[in-house]
Amino acid sequence: MTTIFEALKDYLQLNLDVEPKNPLHVGEVMSCWTYLTIVDEANIYIQVALNTTTDDDVIKSLKDSFKQCDAHGQWFRDFLIAEGIPLPPTSEQRPLSYSQAVPLGVKMTDDEIMNGLGIKTAASITHCAAAVSQCIRNDIATMFTQCMLEKMKFGASLKDLMRQRGWIKVPPYYYPPGAPIKNA
Template structure:
């Protein structure tokens, strides 16, 4: 069985070897293209959240999400451009607005914002994991792992905030038969 260090050595060796890099396969392109789309559309969601929320902790978490997401957008976008992959079209940027000027029936509640963002994070983590398992190129795998690690780092304190505010929506509990 391969040890952890053997696996690391293999990955590093594949980055340094002189073999020609194969073209991206359809799955790698689709994963990266979809990830970029989710990240860029996420910027619109984050802007709506910042325009809507008055919760200081949630605002701070969303501002962190904007910053982290911009780094991943740049990383994936640059890679796709370098590989000659057409970029997805995305929604136009939202203008700044004041929360108290948005009618209550129109704006998201803090609970809705938090669950929308955690849903996006969860989908991106799953997409990255799927892409890592299907990827053949080491550079693609590294991009996906880097992106996944940022998402995991961001999600831990975000989940704590959601628990503290009562915003987590757990599925029904499972009770085995006979319990």
């Protein structure tokens, strides 16, 4: 069965070849520029996190996210350069360091690392969805759709690990006035 996302991606892909390539409008430029900043800055966060954790599952999640952000970043860098758009400035890369040498008051906990990664993943998904809705050019909408689907897949695996470890932050449950309270 075809999902709505697959149908959207297929529709956009079919129309790519026949669509005229107009210049990017300011919203498309801003969306691309912002997404590149998001993934590049996420990789800086991941480099810092890799320097502080020793947990194998956390390291695997961080490396998976780094690889994905790096691929998305390169895709958008190449696209923006081809369109003549200047690239956003980003933070400096972090060198690999020994996690035991990081003082405890500076070191992030695995819970903090994974929640930060979860927030960055959710922000990426939300940004991609908003960008797709604003794109006129199908090639750009397809790029954002692809990135969003990949981020959603990664986010699902991240949520599973966070649930297993008890790291998910759950807001208070809402019970409408007058509704029977269910025992959790």
